[in-house]
Amino acid sequence: KPVIVWIRRDLRLADNPALLEAARTGRSVIPVFIADGTLAGLGAAPEWRLKLGVQHFAETLRRTGSRLLFRQGEALPVLRALVAETGATDVYWNRAYHPDEIARDSEVKSELKAIEITAKSFPGNLIFEPWQVQTGAGGFYRVFTPFWKNARGLPVSDVMPAPQTLRVPDHWPASDNLAAWASRHRMNRGAAIVAPYLLLGEQAAQHRLQAFCDERLQDYARDRDFPAKPATSGLSEPLAYGEISPRQIWQRAKVLWEQGVGGAETFLKELVWREFAYHLMYHTPHILTRNWRAEWDAFPWNTDENHPHVIAWKQGRTGMPFVDAAMRELYVTGRMHNRGRMIVASYLTKHLMTDWRIGQRWFSDCLTDWDPASNAMGWQWAAGCGPDAAPYFRVFNPETQLQKFDPGGTYRHAWIAEGDLCASETAQYYFKAIPRSWHLQAGNTYPAPVVTVKDGRERALSAYETRSF
Ligand code: FAD
Numbered sequence: 056k057p058v059i060v061w062i063r064r065d066l067r068l069a070d071n072p073a074l075l076e077a078a079r080t081g082r083s084v085i086p087v088f089i090a091d092g093t094l095a096g097l098g099a100a101p102e103w104r105l106k107l108g109v110q111h112f113a114e115t116l117r118r119t120g121s122r123l124l125f126r127q128g129e130a131l132p133v134l135r136a137l138v139a140e141t142g143a144t145d146v147y148w149n150r151a152y153h154p155d156e157i158a159r160d161s162e163v164k165s166e167l168k169a170i171e172i173t174a175k176s177f178p179g180n181l182i183f184e185p186w187q188v189q190t191g192a193g194g195f196y197r198v199f200t201p202f203w204k205n206a207r208g209l210p211v212s213d214v215m216p217a218p219q220t221l222r223v224p225d226h227w228p229a230s231d232n233l234a235a236w237a238s239r240h241r242m243n244r245g246a247a248i249v250a251p252y253l254l255l256g257e258q259a260a261q262h263r264l265q266a267f268c269d270e271r272l273q274d275y276a277r278d279r280d281f282p283a284k285p286a287t288s289g290l291s292e293p294l295a296y297g298e299i300s301p302r303q304i305w306q307r308a309k310v311l312w313e314q315g316v317g318g319a320e321t322f323l324k325e326l327v328w329r330e331f332a333y334h335l336m337y338h339t340p341h342i343l344t345r346n347w348r349a350e351w352d353a354f355p356w357n358t359d360e361n362h363p364h365v366i367a368w369k370q371g372r373t374g375m376p377f378v379d380a381a382m383r384e385l386y387v388t389g390r391m392h393n394r395g396r397m398i399v400a401s402y403l404t405k406h407l408m409t410d411w412r413i414g415q416r417w418f419s420d421c422l423t424d425w426d427p428a429s430n431a432m433g434w435q436w437a438a439g440c441g442p443d444a445a446p447y448f449r450v451f452n453p454e455t456q457l458q459k460f461d462p463g464g465t466y467r468h469a470w471i472a473e474g475d476l477c478a479s480e481t482a483q484y485y486f487k488a489i490p491r492s493w494h495l496q497a498g499n500t501y502p503a504p505v506v507t508v509k510d511g512r513e514r515a516l517s518a519y520e521t522r523s524f
Pocket residue numbers: 279287288289290291292294295322325326327328329330332391392393396397400418422424425426427429430431433434437
């Protein structure tokens with residue numbers, strides 16, 4: 056009797072508890088990926104990247120002699136049908152934590168149990184389960200530092216090996232055609248240049264982790280804020296699709312921390328920010344859609360997505376070079392450096408006084424490492440309305456930030472062509488990648504600021520001060 060392994064965002068063989076447990080039963084294993092309704096909200100870049108990830112994982116499984124079935128439809132009927140077709144008695148999966156996924160998985164679990172199927176979920180996608188890190192009073196954390204101080208001392212189990220073999224069923228059930236999986240969006244934004252920035256698959260992620268630990272970790276704390284330096288791990292993308300597990304990263308870096316390698320503690324702390332984001336999404340799911348602090352509902356944010364300032368922000372034409380460089384990097388590569396994310400989010404929510412959800416949506420359409428928990432927490436943090444947020448009166452100055460974090464102008468040169476006599480290839484490529492309807496060309500003059508640093512700051516602060524938060 057086969058075991059079905061329901062593959063979701065855990066596209067890896069190693070440290071995959073559901074897959075390993077299924078292999079250990081000694082029975083045949085049927086891995087299946089289901090394109091269901093929880094994927095409906097995906098933006099263009101993450102949808103495109105997920106499909107590539109699933110195709111890549113299908114190939115990886117094929118090389119082990121197994122397969123990845125692909126089915127489209129709602130998870131429960133698909134699994135029920137698969138159980139009926141194959142005679143499987145067990146369905147295993149690794150847990151997901153988005154509220155829609157929790158609701159779906161709870162229903163699937165109870166419905167499968169009702170037909171005498173063993174449905175088991177495993178912890179595989181976080182280092183700490185969201186309920187595992189608790190305050191002294193048994194509640195959840197709203198502030199990062201005490202969360203970190205608690206989490207860093209908790210035991211973390213060893214990384215699990217990849218299954219040695221995956222027994223195949225006598226007959227493979229039919230699969231829908233993965234290549235014909237119809238994307239809802241056309242990912243035409245510079246796919247040609249996005250591709251070289253991709254970090255696709257388990258092996259590539261492991262190589263990246265190794266190279267990062269060998270070559271960059273030592274200087275991570277010093278260099279991680281400079282967007283032109285390749286100083287960070289770049290692992291957020293494979294993490295978002297489970298091509299690497301956070302525990303694999305944690306265990307590797309933890310050893311280096313214990314050996315006193317510089318940068319290791321700072322890096323582990325960043326990794327735990329991701330855990331904190333999931334902790335918050337689990338305990339306060341409204342972080343995804345509403346101001347985390349309800350008093351912010353009264354703030355007079357612009358909510359017009361078609362406001363010229365918002366359009367200029369999306370297109371990287373605000374006249375603020377740091378903001379524009381980062382927004383163009385995002386559009387072309389599907390990535391943006393963390394310092395850039397903080398600057399563009401601050402500029403949108405403070406200088407342009409625009410609702411953070413407009414920025415959140417644009418990021419969710421453009422980021423190949425899009426993660427609902429980290430994205431929502433990042434935006435609410437930048438806007439000032441989230442847990443442990445940067446206070447609203449702390450307004451990043453994109454001009455001084457550029458001087459400080461891009462002193463040689465390398466980042467600016469990489470992304471802004473206008474007015475640059477020897478514009479870089481990437482900066483020029485931006486104009487090829489964007490839609491014609493934006494009516495932009497490399498030869499345009501660089502715009503004057505849509506809102507100056509001083510005016511924007513004063514306007515935001517006076518709006519803030521008239522509300523008594
Ligand atoms: P590294 O510096 O190498 O850090 C290692 C890992 O730690 C990252 O891969 C990531 O998993 C985690 N991490 C680091 N910083 C953060 C953070 N601030 N919050 C949560 N986890 C963190 N990250 C995403 O993965 N997806 C998103 O959609 C996302 N949206 C964001 C939106 C805003 C407005 C902001 C300010 C931040 C956002 N982040 C998001 C967090 C952060 O910018 C990225 O995780 C980081 O830039 C990824 O690069 P890296 O892998 O090289 O990071």
